[in-house]
Amino acid sequence: MRNLFSNLCFLIIILSIIIPLISIIFYFDFTEEFIFSEYLISISFFSLYQSILSAILTVILGSLFAYLLVKHNYIYGVRIIIDSLSIMFVLPTIISVLGIVLFYGDIINIYGLQGILIAHVILNAPLVTRVLIQSLDDISPNEKSLAKQMGLSHLGFFLASEWPIIKKNIPSLFVLVSFICFVSFTPILILGGGPKYSTIEVAIYQSVIFLNNYNQAVILLIIQILICCSIFIFFFKSFKSNNFLLDDRRRNINNNSYSFKYVFDYLLIFVFTIFIFSPVFYIIIKGINDKFILVIQSKFFFSSLITTLEISFFSGLLALIITYGNLEFVQRSKYKRELWFYLSIIFSPAIIAVGYYIFINEFLSLNIPSIIIVIVINTIFILPFSYNYLSPSYFRVSQEHLNLSESINLYGFKKFMIVDLDRLKRPLINTFCISSILSSSDLVIISFFGTNDLSTLTQTIYRLLGNYRIEEARALSLLFLTYCLLYFIIPRYILGRTYKDAPFN
Amino acid sequence: MLAEETMIKKIIIITLFTLSSHLNAKETLIIGTYDSFSSEWGPGPEIELKFEEICNCDVQYVATNQAGSLNSNIFKKGKDILLGVEVNDFKEGDSDYWARYDYGYFAFIFNRDNIENPPNSFQELASNNNLKIVVQDPRTSPVGLGLLRWMKKIYPESFIENFKLLNDQVITYTPGWSEAYGMFLDKKADLVLSYSTSPFYHQEYEGEYKYEALIFEEGHLITEELILVNKDVKNFDLAKSFVDFMLTEDIQKIISSKNIMYPVDKNAMPEKMSQLKVPNKLEAREFDTEKLISEWLKASID
Numbered sequence: 001m002r003n004l005f006s007n008l009c010f011l012i013i014i015l016s017i018i019i020p021l022i023s024i025i026f027y028f029d030f031t032e033e034f035i036f037s038e039y040l041i042s043i044s045f046f047s048l049y050q051s052i053l054s055a056i057l058t059v060i061l062g063s064l065f066a067y068l069l070v071k072h073n074y075i076y077g078v079r080i081i082i083d084s085l086s087i088m089f090v091l092p093t094i095i096s097v098l099g100i101v102l103f104y105g106d107i108i109n110i111y112g113l114q115g116i117l118i119a120h121v122i123l124n125a126p127l128v129t130r131v132l133i134q135s136l137d138d139i140s141p142n143e144k145s146l147a148k149q150m151g152l153s154h155l156g157f158f159l160a161s162e163w164p165i166i167k168k169n170i171p172s173l174f175v176l177v178s179f180i181c182f183v184s185f186t187p188i189l190i191l192g193g194g195p196k197y198s199t200i201e202v203a204i205y206q207s208v209i210f211l212n213n214y215n216q217a218v219i220l221l222i223i224q225i226l227i228c229c230s231i232f233i234f235f236f237k238s239f240k241s242n243n244f245l246l247d248d249r250r251r252n253i254n255n256n257s258y259s260f261k262y263v264f265d266y267l268l269i270f271v272f273t274i275f276i277f278s279p280v281f282y283i284i285i286k287g288i289n290d291k292f293i294l295v296i297q298s299k300f301f302f303s304s305l306i307t308t309l310e311i312s313f314f315s316g317l318l319a320l321i322i323t324y325g326n327l328e329f330v331q332r333s334k335y336k337r338e339l340w341f342y343l344s345i346i347f348s349p350a351i352i353a354v355g356y357y358i359f360i361n362e363f364l365s366l367n368i369p370s371i372i373i374v375i376v377i378n379t380i381f382i383l384p385f386s387y388n389y390l391s392p393s394y395f396r397v398s399q400e401h402l403n404l405s406e407s408i409n410l411y412g413f414k415k416f417m418i419v420d421l422d423r424l425k426r427p428l429i430n431t432f433c434i435s436s437i438l439s440s441s442d443l444v445i446i447s448f449f450g451t452n453d454l455s456t457l458t459q460t461i462y463r464l465l466g467n468y469r470i471e472e473a474r475a476l477s478l479l480f481l482t483y484c485l486l487y488f489i490i491p492r493y494i495l496g497r498t499y500k501d502a503p504f505n
Numbered sequence: 506m507l508a509e510e511t512m513i514k515k516i517i518i519i520t521l522f523t524l525s526s527h528l529n530a531k532e533t534l535i536i537g538t539y540d541s542f543s544s545e546w547g548p549g550p551e552i553e554l555k556f557e558e559i560c561n562c563d564v565q566y567v568a569t570n571q572a573g574s575l576n577s578n579i580f581k582k583g584k585d586i587l588l589g590v591e592v593n594d595f596k597e598g599d600s601d602y603w604a605r606y607d608y609g610y611f612a613f614i615f616n617r618d619n620i621e622n623p624p625n626s627f628q629e630l631a632s633n634n635n636l637k638i639v640v641q642d643p644r645t646s647p648v649g650l651g652l653l654r655w656m657k658k659i660y661p662e663s664f665i666e667n668f669k670l671l672n673d674q675v676i677t678y679t680p681g682w683s684e685a686y687g688m689f690l691d692k693k694a695d696l697v698l699s700y701s702t703s704p705f706y707h708q709e710y711e712g713e714y715k716y717e718a719l720i721f722e723e724g725h726l727i728t729e730e731l732i733l734v735n736k737d738v739k740n741f742d743l744a745k746s747f748v749d750f751m752l753t754e755d756i757q758k759i760i761s762s763k764n765i766m767y768p769v770d771k772n773a774m775p776e777k778m779s780q781l782k783v784p785n786k787l788e789a790r791e792f793d794t795e796k797l798i799s800e801w802l803k804a805s806i807d
Contacts, residue, residue, distance in 0.1 A: 039802050098687060105693050111677050189642055189680045194672070194805050206644040211795065212577045300545055358579055447570040452543055452550075462570065465683035467546035468706045468765070470690045 009325030016380040020355020027214040047199040054120035055178035062128025065272045070136045085126040092441035092458045093186040095477050099279030111193030119187040124177045135165050179345045200224045205350045228346040287478025291471040304460040308440045315378040316436030323386040327394045341387040349444045373449045378439040386435045393427035533563045537584035540570035548763035585738045592729040603733035606751045607766040610725035610784045611651045612701035612718040626722040631670035639685045639694035642678035653797045655726035658789040668804040705778045706765045725784035
């Protein structure tokens with residue numbers, strides 16, 4: 001009884017991945033031969049190569065940026081940067097990648113390996129930075145003043161307090177980023193400049209959507225999973241670290257103040273900010289055009305906004321509940337269960353979508369309202385990210401209270417209400433917001449299960465583009481950007497007001 | 506007890522009511538099509554309204570933005586009609602009743618302000634070396650695949666060599682038409698692969714005449730869109746009447762002006778569209794898709 005809820009949540013994760021796979025294997029023809037061509041070998045190699053390279057660059061730059069932002073969070077502008085960091089990560093890839101092409105295309109030759117790496121760093125570094133900032137913020141003021149009294153230098157403090165936290169987070173962030181890059185689709189196609197730079201995911205998409213060759217798709221998927229699991233096992237084993245600080249979670253503004261000796265830091269922050277946010281500036285500038293007013297007043301804007309809100313709200317909520325339910329388990333079994341969370345990334349979106357399409361239309365043949373299907377499948381895709389946002393804080397808090405909760409037999413919903421809700425309020429809200437917006441930027445699932453009356457903002461942008469209406473698409477992209485920012489701000493404002501000393505994050 | 510009874514009664518009444526509303530419901534005609542046809546800016550909604558006026562039925566579009574999947578077995582299931590199937594994806598025997606409803610020619614679009622001496626043939630384009638071209642990836646887009654068919658038709662023997670020359674100028678292959686055309690309009694490329702009728706959109710809806718199609722001496726590959734009654738159809742006669750309806754002059758006008766393609770009924774041609782240069786027609790139905798793609802991979806990876 002006690003573990004019913006988390007067992008159920010774990011079961012949901014397993015089923016959600018197995019159902020589409022089984023549905024598609026139903027179409028598998030075992031008599032057919034599979035030829036592992038030179039092309040497939042080369043894209044397998046390239047997928048691995050670029051994903052490791054992207055992940056290394058992303059984690060290094062993202063950590064450095066996080067370190068600098070936390071160090072200088074006494075600056076108001078830095079806090080705004082922290083607040084809006086996730087924007088680049090949650091924007092639909094079609095918007096962000098075109099933004100990158102438009103902005104960087106004028107400066108450098110953006111096509112090829114360098115373009116892919118730049119895009120992957122811009123898209124994923126904010127994720128790394130954001131998760132690390134959340135953890136670095138947990139260093140208590142006591143520890144900081146202690147360090148001061150002991151006369152620790154910046155380097156000393158970094159090595160004693162900050163590095164262990166960063167190091168603790170690196171394996172899971174590295175794995176997450178390398179998985180995202182491994183299955184990269186739109187960035188690889190648009191910035192790759194040709195088939196020389198392709199991922200297995202492109203080949204999977206081609207076989208499942210274009211050629212209807214499910215055999216090839218399934219075999220490619222297995223290769224993709226094998227490689228990704230190797231990455232997972234390799235990095236989780238070699239990076240395990242127990243330097244974990246348990247401390248009272250308190251929001252703190254650094255005691256540092258403006259100083260000339262930080263000029264280099266300021267410069268770096270400035271360069272990073274420009275680097276990551278430039279495509280966003282571009283979206284804003286291009287979005288303010290003749291069609292903007294027309295779009296705002298249009299029916300299609302209003303109806304797709306409502307649909308987007310519905311989908312984001314419920315997907316976000318569902319993801320939050322499932323993630324929370326699973327965390328208790330992950331904590332006990334460590335990385336065996338953690339892998340399940342990441343699986344939905346490396347299970348190609350194309351395969352999952354087609355698998356569910358087959359499952360729902362052929363095996364269930366029920367008339368389930370499309371919106372429910374879209375919400376549920378979206379939830380599966382955002383679980384890895386909800387997990388990454390919620391788990392560090394959850395583990396910290398629950399380790400503090402584990403013995404106490406066990407001894408007074410406090411668990412499940414009661415534990416949530418008494419301990420976690422209060423202590424985890426902020427990470428819970430953050431996770432909810434990120435998950436929600438991520439689900440609204442999806443284009444794959446909605447394209448399979450959406451209808452004319454059920455169109456999200458992202459899909460409407462794509463439809464406008466598909467009908468020559470680029471100005472309207474740009475205006476709507478700007479509105480989508482605004483929507484994301486509001487989604488970050490409003491829930492935090494409403495729910496976070498009770499936190500007197502918690503201005504941001 | 507009493508409350509429960511009324512509750513049960515209510516449920517029964519509601520169930521009966523929903524059931525009866527299903528019995529009286531008009532017949533539905535489910536049309537599988539692609540996104541840009543059925544969306545608000547495509548011809549779909551207007552055609553739906555007009556047909557519903559006369560058919561005493563309910564037209565429903567089920568759209569996908571994965572154009573390649575339109576004629577796939579899993580998408581076909583449960584649809585009465587498939588609308589927008591490319592002629593190359595169609596085999597006799599796929600349907601008992603079908604028609605071609607519009608067509609166009611693949612062509613590169615350029616901006617008159619940017620290029621003074623546009624190439625007049627593939628040969629000139631290939632020997633040119635300073636143009637930036639954006640095309641669609643043939644692995645994910647039917648338009649991209651069209652380019653391969655087109656070039657294979659012109660260069661049956663020396664496809665790889667000639668494609669390599671073109672490839673030197675291709676800056677990137679996008680997943681679909683939308684991304685490529687967007688990049689072109691954003692001035693990231695000099696040429697984009699599209700249809701020879703694309704300039705019509707800019708002329709008709711934006712009053713903009715600077716976009717033109719390159720017309721090549723070798724001729725242009727035709728792309729034809731079909732509407733077909735699916736084998737799964739529930740009411741064949743209703744579906745058949747919709748196919749015929751698509752070919753009436755009124756509807757052909759809507760299609761050509763909103764789908765930006767040539768209507769099959771010449772009388773329905775919008776005036777500005779009739780003034781566009783019409784390329785020489787090439788047809789290429791004989792090539793095997795997977796073989797073409799692997800030749801393309803060879804040409805662009807080496």
